Amino acid sequence: MVELFFQIQVWAAAAIGLILLCFGLAKRKPSLISIGGLAIIQLGLLVQLVFSIILVAGGSRAKGDTVEFFAYIIVALIVPIGAAFWALIERTRWSTYVLGVGGLTVAIMLARMHQIWFG
Amino acid sequence: MAKSKSSLGVGRLLIAAYAVLALAATGRAGYELAAKFNEAPLPYALSATSALIYILATIALSRSTSGWRKVAYAAVIVELSGVLLIGTASLIWPELFTFNGKLVKTVWSFFGIAYGFVPVALPVLGLLWLRKTKAAQ
Numbered sequence: 001m002v003e004l005f006f007q008i009q010v011w012a013a014a015a016i017g018l019i020l021l022c023f024g025l026a027k028r029k030p031s032l033i034s035i036g037g038l039a040i041i042q043l044g045l046l047v048q049l050v051f052s053i054i055l056v057a058g059g060s061r062a063k064g065d066t067v068e069f070f071a072y073i074i075v076a077l078i079v080p081i082g083a084a085f086w087a088l089i090e091r092t093r094w095s096t097y098v099l100g101v102g103g104l105t106v107a108i109m110l111a112r113m114h115q116i117w118f119g
Numbered sequence: 120m121a122k123s124k125s126s127l128g129v130g131r132l133l134i135a136a137y138a139v140l141a142l143a144a145t146g147r148a149g150y151e152l153a154a155k156f157n158e159a160p161l162p163y164a165l166s167a168t169s170a171l172i173y174i175l176a177t178i179a180l181s182r183s184t185s186g187w188r189k190v191a192y193a194a195v196i197v198e199l200s201g202v203l204l205i206g207t208a209s210l211i212w213p214e215l216f217t218f219n220g221k222l223v224k225t226v227w228s229f230f231g232i233a234y235g236f237v238p239v240a241l242p243v244l245g246l247l248w249l250r251k252t253k254a255a256q
Contacts, residue, residue: 065154067154068150068154075142075145078142079139079142082138082142097132
């Protein structure tokens with residue numbers, strides 16, 4: 001169940017990141033849709049954080065290092081916030097690329113978190 | 120005019136890439152220093168050093184005054200030397216990075232292979248960018 005959620009999250013973040021890079025290529029400025037894409041990723045990360053806290057409180061541990069797992073999730077939570085702020089401050093197509101890079105970064109971090117949790 | 124504006128845009132992308140790497144290296148180094156520094160002081164100190172250089176480079180590249188440009192040049196050159204030196208050392212002398220029989224990696228090990236070689240590509244792009252913007256002035 002948790003594993004399936006992880007998989008969906010990784011692929012969703014990667015897909016959103018790629019779509020936003022395409023938006024950038026199409027010279028679109030950041031919009032409610034593109035920033036919304038990152039909001040979806042952020043929501044997924046928050047659900048993941050709550051899930052993980054409940055699991056760890058219930059006695060589960062990562063196959064790797066649990067502390068490292070939480071370090072990743074906290075840093076990952078900063079990425080969409082930073083990218084979204086950037087897009088709000090600078091409303092050019094380059095910010096759309098920044099949003100895309102942010103999405104892909106979270107996807108990579110989630111893949112690494114999956115590795116740490118499941119071994 | 121239009122051209123210089125678009126090149127500024129590409130520069131923004133470079134700064135964003137630096138910001139991501141700074142965040143990744145800082146997160147990693149913070150965890151390593153807090154949780155297990157004594158296990159392998161050298162690699163973890165190197166990770167922390169690279170994190171500081173990435174933070175400095177991110178800030179310096181986002182400023183356009185001549186003082187900050189010098190800082191940016193210095194940071195990017197130190198970064199390139201670091202990734203080339205540590206990348207080569209990790210290949211030739213793996214024993215330097217072996218602690219308790221385990222190979223401990225740094226951000227710059229194997230030219231940044233764990234980060235898709237971004238650590239070796241970024242300083243090159245950074246130098247090109249700095250040269251290009253100087254020519255534009």
